[in-house]
Amino acid sequence: MSMVAILEQSLNGLIVSSFYALAALGLAIIFGVLRVVNFAHGELYMLGGYAYFLAVSTLGMPPMLGILVATMALAAVGALVEWLLIRPVYDGRADRPEEYSIMITFALSILLLNLANSLFGPWPRRPEPLFRGGVELGELIVSGDRLAAASVAMLLIAILLAGLRYTWAGRAVRAVSQNREAAAIFGISVTRVGMLAFATGAALAGTAGALMGPVFNVVPSMGIIPVIKAYVIVVLGGLGSIPGAIIGAIILGQVESFATILIPDPSRALAYKDAYGLVLLVGILLLRPEGLFGTKGRRA
Amino acid sequence: MTLNSLRATGLAATLGIFIILPFVLEDYWIYTVTIGFYYAILAASWALLVGYVGRISFAQTAMAGLGGYASALSVQHIGLPPVIGLGFGVLVAGLIGFVIGRLTLRLHGAYLGLTTIAFAEILRITITAEYSLTEGSRGLQVAALIEGGTRVEYYFLFLAVTVACLALMTWLLRSRIGLFFQSIREDEDGAASLGVNVTLWKTVAFAISSAFAGLAGGLQAHFVQLITPSMMSLQEMGLVLAMAVIGGFHNVFFAALGGVGLQVLLEALRELGEWRLVVFGLLTLLILRLMPNGIFGALFDALAKRLMRNGNDK
Numbered sequence: 078m079s080m081v082a083i084l085e086q087s088l089n090g091l092i093v094s095s096f097y098a099l100a101a102l103g104l105a106i107i108f109g110v111l112r113v114v115n116f117a118h119g120e121l122y123m124l125g126g127y128a129y130f131l132a133v134s135t136l137g138m139p140p141m142l143g144i145l146v147a148t149m150a151l152a153a154v155g156a157l158v159e160w161l162l163i164r165p166v167y168d169g170r171a172d173r174p175e176e177y178s179i180m181i182t183f184a185l186s187i188l189l190l191n192l193a194n195s196l197f198g199p200w201p202r203r204p205e206p207l208f209r210g211g212v213e214l215g216e217l218i219v220s221g222d223r224l225a226a227a228s229v230a231m232l233l234i235a236i237l238l239a240g241l242r243y244t245w246a247g248r249a250v251r252a253v254s255q256n257r258e259a260a261a262i263f264g265i266s267v268t269r270v271g272m273l274a275f276a277t278g279a280a281l282a283g284t285a286g287a288l289m290g291p292v293f294n295v296v297p298s299m300g301i302i303p304v305i306k307a308y309v310i311v312v313l314g315g316l317g318s319i320p321g322a323i324i325g326a327i328i329l330g331q332v333e334s335f336a337t338i339l340i341p342d343p344s345r346a347l348a349y350k351d352a353y354g355l356v357l358l359v360g361i362l363l364l365r366p367e368g369l370f371g372t373k374g375r376r377a
Numbered sequence: 378m379t380l381n382s383l384r385a386t387g388l389a390a391t392l393g394i395f396i397i398l399p400f401v402l403e404d405y406w407i408y409t410v411t412i413g414f415y416y417a418i419l420a421a422s423w424a425l426l427v428g429y430v431g432r433i434s435f436a437q438t439a440m441a442g443l444g445g446y447a448s449a450l451s452v453q454h455i456g457l458p459p460v461i462g463l464g465f466g467v468l469v470a471g472l473i474g475f476v477i478g479r480l481t482l483r484l485h486g487a488y489l490g491l492t493t494i495a496f497a498e499i500l501r502i503t504i505t506a507e508y509s510l511t512e513g514s515r516g517l518q519v520a521a522l523i524e525g526g527t528r529v530e531y532y533f534l535f536l537a538v539t540v541a542c543l544a545l546m547t548w549l550l551r552s553r554i555g556l557f558f559q560s561i562r563e564d565e566d567g568a569a570s571l572g573v574n575v576t577l578w579k580t581v582a583f584a585i586s587s588a589f590a591g592l593a594g595g596l597q598a599h600f601v602q603l604i605t606p607s608m609m610s611l612q613e614m615g616l617v618l619a620m621a622v623i624g625g626f627h628n629v630f631f632a633a634l635g636g637v638g639l640q641v642l643l644e645a646l647r648e649l650g651e652w653r654l655v656v657f658g659l660l661t662l663l664i665l666r667l668m669p670n671g672i673f674g675a676l677f678d679a680l681a682k683r684l685m686r687n688g689n690d691k
C-alpha cells in the first residue's frame with residue numbers, strides 16, 4: 078500500500094470518527110448521569126436527520142441554520158423523553174429500574190422508527206449538504222461535504238468539552254456522574270441535571286444525524302448501524318467515560334477504515350463490514366466490561 | 378370462587394376458544410392465528426428469561442432464526458425428516474443459548490442487553506453473508522412439516538405444541554428450579570449465600586429459553602416453508618418485546634396471549650398500514666410506564682382483588 082493510500086484511509090477514518098464521537102458522547106453523558114443506556118439513541122440520531130431535512134429542504138433554510146434547528150429540536154425531544162419516560166428510573170416509581178430503563182428505551186426506539194416510517198415514508202431523502210465539491214490537501218482529495226461536516230462535529234465536541242469543564246452546569250453534570258448522593262447533598266438538583274444530561278445527549282445524537290444525513294441518506298432506518306457503533310465506542314472507552322468515548326471513536330474509525338481494505342474478497346468483506354465492531358463489542362464486554370477507562374465494579 | 382378456580386376457569390375458557398376458532402374462522406384467519414402461536418411461544422420463552430430470572434436478552438428472535446435455519450439445513454443437506462430436523466434445531470439453539478449464558482454470567486442489565494444485541498446481529502449478519510449455504514437475504518426454501526398438510530392440521534399442531542410448551546414452562550417454574558430463578562431475579566448474592574447455584578441456573582435459564590425460541594423458529598420455518606434472515610432482525614425482536622410487555626411479561630401464559638392477540642390485531646388493522654405499529658409502540662410505552670403487569674396481568678389482578686374483597690379466598 079502506498080503512503081498516499083494509507084494517509085487517505087486514516088483521514089477517512091478520522092472523519093468518520095468525528096461523527097461517531099458525537100453520537101457516542103451523547104450516550105456517555107446520559108449513562109454517566111442517569112446510569113441508563115439509551116437504546117433509542119439511534120432513533121434520536123434519525124430524528125436529527127429528518128429535522129435537518131425539514132428545515133433545509135422543506136423550509137429552505139441555509140444548511141448551517143438547519144443543523145442548529147436539528148440540535149434545538151432534539152434537545153427539546155430529549156428533555157420531554159426524560160420527563161415522561163426516564164424519570165421513574167431514579168425516583169423510585171419503577172419496580173426494577175434497570176430492567177425498566179432498558180425496555181422503555183428499546184420500546185421508544187421501535188415507536189420512533191415506525192413513526193418516522195409512517196410520517197415520512199421509507200424512501201431515502203438527500204437534503205442539501207453543508208458544502209459541495211472536493212477539497213485538495215496536498216495529494217489527497219477529500220469530498221467537501223464530509224470534511225465540512227467533520228469540522229463542525231469537531232468544533233462541537235470542543236465546545237462540549239469546554240462546557241463540561243468550565244461552566245457550572247458542566248461541573249454539576251460531572252459531579253452527579255461521580256457521586257449522585259454527594260452531589261445532591263451539595264445542593265445540585267439531581268433531577269434537573271438528569272434532564273439536562275438527556276437533553277444534551279439527544280441534541281448531540283440529533284446533530285450527528287443532521288451532519289450525516291446529507292452525506293449518506295436520510296431514511297427511517299439510518300440510526301440502526303451508527304448507534305451500534307456508538308455502543309461499541311462507549312463500551313470500548315468505558316461506559317460513562319467522556320475521554321473514553323473520544324478515544325474509542327478514534328480507534329473504531331481506524332479499525333473499520335483499514336479492516337475493509339485488508340480483506341481480499343470484496344463482496345464478503347462488505348457483507349461482514351458491520352460485524353467487526355460487534356465482535357469487538359462482545360470481546361470487550363466479556364474480557365474487560367469496564368472498558369479502557371471505566372472504573373471497575375464488582376459486577377458489570 | 379377461589380383464586381385457583383379463577384385460574385382454572387380462565388385457562389379452560391381460553392383453550393376452549395382456541396379449539397372452536399378454526400371451525401368458525403376463514404382460512405386466512407386460521408393461518409394468521411397459526412402464525413400467532415409462533416409469536417406466543419417466542420414471547421413466552423422471552424418472558425421466562427426476563428420476567429422470572431431477570432436476565433434481559435435481545436437475542437430471542439435470533440435464536441428462533443437459528444433454530445429455523447439449523448432445522449431447514451439439516452433436512453435439506455443430511456436428509457433428516459422434518460420432525461427430527463426440528464429437534465436438531467432445538468438442540469442447536471439450546472446449545473448456543475447455553476454458551477451465551479455461560480459467557481455473559483458476569484454481565485447484567487444494560488451490559489447484558491448490549492451483548493445479546495451484538496450476538497443477535499452477528500448471527501444475522503453471518504447468515505446473510507454466507508449465501509452459498511443459506512441463500513442470504515433471498516431466503517431459503519424449507520421442506521413442509523406435514524406433507525400436503527391443510528391449514529386446520531397445522532393450526533391444531535401449533536396449538537398443541539404451544540399448549541405443551543406453556544405446560545412445560547409452568548411445570549418448570551412451579552418446581553424448585555422456578556424458585557431458584559426467581560431468587561436470582563430478586564437478589565443474586567442473597568440467593569448464592571443460601572446455597573443456590575447461581576452460575577448453573579443462570580446458564581440453564583438462557584439455554585432453556587433459547588431452546589423454546591429455537592422450537593418456535595423451526596415450526597415457523599417448516600410451516601411457511603421459507604426462512605429469511607429478516608426474522609432475526611431487531612425490529613422483530615421489538616415486536617416480540619411489545620407482545621410480551623402488552624400481555625404481561627411476569628407470566629408466561631399472559632405473554633403468550635399477548636403474542637397471539639397482537640399478531641391477530643396486526644392483521645385485523647392492516648388498513649391502518651404502518652400506523653398500527655406506531656399505535657402498538659405507543660401502547661407498549663404506556664403499559665411499561667403505567668401497567669407493568671401488562672393487560673392480562675392487570676385484568677387478572679383486578680379479578681383476584683374482587684375475590685379477596687368478597688372474602689371467598691384465604
